[in-house]
Amino acid sequence: MKIREFLQNHIVYLDGGTGTLLQEAGLPLGELPERWNLSHAEEIRKIHRAYYNAGSNVVCTNTFGANRLKFSASELDGIIRAAVENAREAGNSSNGKQEKFVALDIGPTGKLLKPYGDFDFEEAVKVFAETVKLGVKYGADLVFIETMSDSLETKAAVLAVKENSDLPVFVSCAYGADGKLMTGANPAAMVAMLEGLGVDALGVNCSVGPAQMRGVVKELLEKASVPVLVKPNAGLPIADGDTTRYDIDENAFAEYIAEFLKQGARLVGGCCGTTPAYIAAVVEATKGIQPLPVTDKNITCVSSYTHAVEFSKPVLIGERINPTGKKRFKQALIERDTGYILGEGIAQQEKGAHILDVNVGLPDIDEKTELPRYIEELQAVIDLPLQIDTSDPAAMERAMRRYNGKPLVNSVNGKRESMSAVFPLVKKYGGVVVALTLDEKGIPDTADGRVEIAKKIVAEAEKYGISKKDMIVDPLAMTVSADPNAARTTLQALREIKTQLGVHTSLGVSNVSFGLPVREVVNAAFFALALENGLSAAILNPNSAEMLKTYYAYLALTAQDENCAEYIRFATETLPKFTPATTAVSSVSPQTQGETPLQTAIVKGLKELASSACEETLKTSSALDTVEKEIVPALDLVGKAYEEKRAYLPQLLMSAEAAKAAFEKIRLHLLKTGGKTEKKCKIVLATVKGDIHDIGKNIVGTLLENYGFEVIDLGRDVAPETIVEKTQETGAPLVGLSALMTTTVPSMAETIALLRARVPSVKILVGGAVLTEEYAKKIGADGYGKDGMASVRFAESLYKDLCKK
Amino acid sequence: MLDTVFVKTYPAPPFNIREILRYAGCLGSADERLNTLLGECIAECEEVFSYRVCYRELAPDENFFGDSQTAKKRLDGCEFSVIFAATVGLSIDRLIARYAEVSTAKALLFQAIGAERIESLCNAFCADIAGEYEKRGLYARQRFSPGYGDFPLEKQTEFFRALDCPRKIGLTLSDSLLMSPTKSVTAAVGFTRASEKPQECETGCADCEKADCALRIV
Structure with a gap:
């Protein structure tokens, strides 16, 4: 047997x-x-x-x-x-x-x-x-x-x-x-x-x-x-x-x-x-004990490396990691600004999203390598299950393979080609797959047409051994301003799919309001209707308070929120996060004569205030003036205080973050007005191979960015070859290397040797707990950053010579 | 001599704010906004730690410590030693990485909290076993770790082999001898019949060659 x-x-x-x-x-x-x-x-x-x-x-x-x-x-x-x-x-x-x-x-x-x-x-x-x-x-x-x-x-x-x-x-x-x-x-x-x-x-x-x-x-x-x-x-x-x-x-x-x-x-x-x-x-x-039968628990769920999310009650899928219609996000993707993208993910989690959609599809982006990379980066810092969102089956496979857990997969549709590409992946790697009710003939105008496609997809999935519990049907929310019956058709399809097929459903809710003013109002009302018609999961913007209000109110009203506990938590804890800092700009008194609110906010390390003060400043000053006359002098004040030991590292970093918040406003301002930020020069930063400690490198990176350098952060445990390659590729005249342990200093020396051989013109700055000035010299570095500010000073002392255009 | 590897878990030791600030590079007093931020950080991470230690006794004749002078000095007159590995878990590493993306100041504080947590765990464990052995008339000496003085970091491999760290407490060693979770410590403690303590540097700073260290206490 x-x-x-x-x-x-x-x-x-x-x-x-x-x-x-x-x-x-x-x-x-x-x-x-x-x-x-x-x-x-x-x-x-x-x-x-x-x-x-x-x-x-x-x-x-x-x-x-x-x-x-x-x-x-x-x-x-x-x-x-x-x-x-x-x-x-x-x-x-x-x-x-x-x-x-x-x-x-x-x-x-x-x-x-x-x-x-x-x-x-x-x-x-x-x-x-x-x-x-x-x-x-x-x-x-x-x-x-x-x-x-x-x-x-x-x-x-x-x-x-x-x-x-x-x-x-x-x-x-x-x-x-x-x-x-x-x-x-x-x-x-x-x-x-x-x-x-x-x-x-x-x-x-x-x-x-x-x-x-x-x-x-x-x-x-x-x-x-x-x-x-x-x-x-x-x-x-x-x-x-x-x-x-x-x-x-x-x-x-x-x-x-x-x-x-x-x-x-x-x-x-x-x-x-x-x-x-x-x-x-x-x-x-246990001789006499009869084995109990093993039963199908019929649970639809996805998971991360910590927990599972079940679709037993409506689930919120954050849609913000997606470049569609978002200039700032596109810019971040092109610049490989991973920090910005992770920040978008973290913000959605803080607002209560249960799952995050991840779409990094842009014409200039190689999704096959970038999608799995972002999935890994996101999973390093966010413990929510992710929705792998791509139309490229190769990118989908790589992302599903590396994914730590059981992913939500977006999407398959009724086209034969789509089903034969996606179903084998779901069978092999596991996942819950979103099925869009469209096929070779497009999106049916009627609810019945969409139900038919849903049936076809579910039947085809079964041939691959994928059960209904691992499918979520999306009957597609269409624009109500283009077709007055669009919403009704979708809602009807939703209801029938849920009752006839017994599968869970999802919708990209906000499509419904395209072209209308104050879209949130329409979205929230449609969301409520969809929930009542059997919606299991909504792809939406968790930063929209209106949508979340509807969601939590709906749960409370439909006996899906015991003692209204979730509603109460939302109302008292999450909702206040939607209103910006309560301190008015004017309420912060400058510490010294002539200091502006923006400078004060930076000196005091107040992020939200720096952000709003910068927005205020940009109404009357140019971006360049704001940087040079406000932000840089404020940073210098803090930097000096740090060097004179009147302020310590945590305070220095709080100010750096406040400055970063101000810079983000400037960036948005320039995206709107079409201007460009002037960067001093590029600097490649990396923690060397074998070393996984990167707090020191991150501190240096934050400070350098504050001072106007374009930091290309290669992360930690980076091979010498990669550092050389990226230095050549970006043409950065300066490389900063970090190593924490005696065992990884040799790897730093090796990196320096390789850089010297391949990119002789480059200047190298090193830092890290076990390094000393003498040792830095011995392994051939040009500079030793004993702390973050020292690194900034070194870069500043060099950049004019280095960055002659 | 028992060659069994034992595992102990501990409740959270009290937070030592002064130490956390020191690890964060704040050698003076903290101002109000720093205290507020630190308070937020502690509240956020308090629940994520798991305090685990695995340990075993080691006979003096085992050639575990090699010819390290640091080890010789610290084990001088000892009947045997206890080697241990301690970790506060991976969650704090995840928090540090998460905040590195959104708030470097918080990342720094989480880093400092993690450093203080693992030190406090080691102190709690050492006090615990010192108490146990004292009942048998054996007194604990100062603990020391691979990388202290001339006791080489390469010894990590042997600590891991002897203690089965991945299986016992989920602690792993990289090819470059770094531990993950990073907030972890391996160390050895000698036990002696002599109750009077020899003159020793309490912090271990005297054994360290990095004379320009900002945190050096001698």
Whole structure:
């Protein structure tokens, strides 16, 4: 019998804590246990056999850390061959009469993936793939990915299995006592992602004992539509004289497991501290328990690396990360001003968006590389699920592949070409896909026509194995000023799609008011009507107070907001954020004679005030005058105070931010009037390869921008070649390098050497905690920035010579 | 000697505002707006930390510390040592990165809060185990970490091997020996029967070669 078949109507008994037994068998600490498959085959077989004898159906091979990061290709081959053989032989020679399977065990690599670690996602897929291929080659019955503590690494491992085998795959994660993975995912988020990727079973192991696992198991059982597995530790280790024991014995353990099975778990075993005696006790204590059927929970949801968002009540999708009709956003995309784009995302989250749409499509932008890059950058700082919005299937695939979670995908439509491009991606990577009711013949004028297309798309998706719960139909909001019946048609289609097809729906709500004055009024009314007609998700501008008012009022009025709690929170906490700073410009008294409100705002580090004061100033002064006569002198005042130790770094930065807010107003002003900002010169900034600390570099960047330099920030952990390339590409005459650790200073020296060889004219400024002036000289830098202001002074002293045009 | 790696979690130690300000480069007193901003930052991040430590005992004969003079000095007369790894989790790194995009001042303060949190966690852990061992007549010496004095940063690899950090507390090491989450510490503490403390620099600054450090206390 195959394991998939067996799983359908049996309880599956897994094994216990092999690692614990290896230590007992004399494995010295620090020695790689996987080598024992070859050097101590008999001991390994004995352990596996003991579990089979105890009643385990599935035994995991001793390959937790068997990967190319730890072993050479040939050693890995030998280890996995021996490991599968050892488990197989143990099964054959066991006296157990139950069905027996051998699982290729895969544990985490111990490396953290980018952006917070240094391990690349595709590298991770490759490392796992090599192990998987060997497991297939030597005949494992399934793959067991276990003790995973990071959602993205888990995704890499599952993809490696899916892309290199047809084997069933079970995935088990280590949730802490707080019910989350080390990198933040809760059980619902993991269920969403893993089911999207098509795993055969999922669950929890290690970290804690069975009692502390209850919450996680309960959530998994509530959310999962695939079988749930549970492998707890035997409680906590306790020092007992010169030995260690675990605080839960086999009988108590078996009782917990029986409880999990009665709740619906289908695969059970143990982790650290659970010897074959534990498994035997579990098998004995649960003999009479009938496996509960695994049911489809029919949940429509997307997820991020922390949480899932369900469409059980209307969801707000922020539309602001999209260049359509937005000059400032287009400019940011073209200038690769990632900070601006992330800022747009953060602002929408603060206003209460549940999901963010991400569209970076512009004629000059290579979406294939840029969309996945922005998705990664956004996921580094925003924990909301994202909607991948592109018409380019290649960009869509790359973004879906890298996405950490289960994305919302925008979109597919009734055209054959669209469906055959998008559905395979949704099937492979998982996701909820938005289906637009249009096809080769365009958008039907009638509601019936749109319902028909919706039916066609849903039927076609089913052929790919994509169920209705992973689809959201968008019956398209059309402009009411062009067609008086536009809104009614859309609303009717919405209602019928929801009731006839039973799928969730979405709309880009604001299209309805195109061409009308005071659009927000029309949008909000239409939004209310759409909600009442069955709208599940709205793509809208979360910065529009009117839309949010409608949303929260609707929830309260339709019994979807218990005790009106969300409405009250919105009214008291979120709504005030929509009204700008309450302090009037005139109320801030200048600190010194002759100082203007804008200068005062900057000196005092008041962001909102600097912004409004700058707007005020621009009514009477030119942009250039505002910069040169107001902002620069104010910055100098603060800079001097800092250098004379009358102000400290936090204050310096608060002023820098206030100045930045003023500069943003100037930028908008120039976009409107068609003027240009004068930049002093370009400066490439980077934290060197191997180093992930970038606060120092960011501080320097902020200050340099304040002083009118065009900063090209390459981020952290940047390879010397990339720094050279970007320096050549941008023609920047100055490069600033940052390194924090003694171990990464050599990488800085290497970068300098390469720059000297390839771009001899460039000036190099270095800084970072462990650097000293002498050391900076020694590695060949032109300048040493002992702090942010020193870096600015260095750049200022050079730029006139450097930037001769 | 036990070779088991134990894991402990701690409640949030009290925030040390003076230390946070010092880490933020504010060596004098903070003005009102800075205090307000810091208050906002603490309120925003208070809940995101998880305070985890994994540790084990290490026999003196294990050739773990090599021939480092710093290690020799700190372990002089010790019966054994406890090595540990501590982290306050990844969420603070995410907050720092998030605010780097929208507010450098806040990013700096979150950075400083994170630094203070991990130091406070190490202090809490060391006080905790010092108390435990004192019952057995063993006294803790000053802790030290890879990268202190001549105890090389390369030792990180061995700390990670001995402590199984990724699995125990979710702490990882990059190829360039940086830890992630960044607000993490690995260290060793010696235990001795001698109750009187030797003359030691409390901060460890005396062992550090960076004489021009703004934060140096000797």
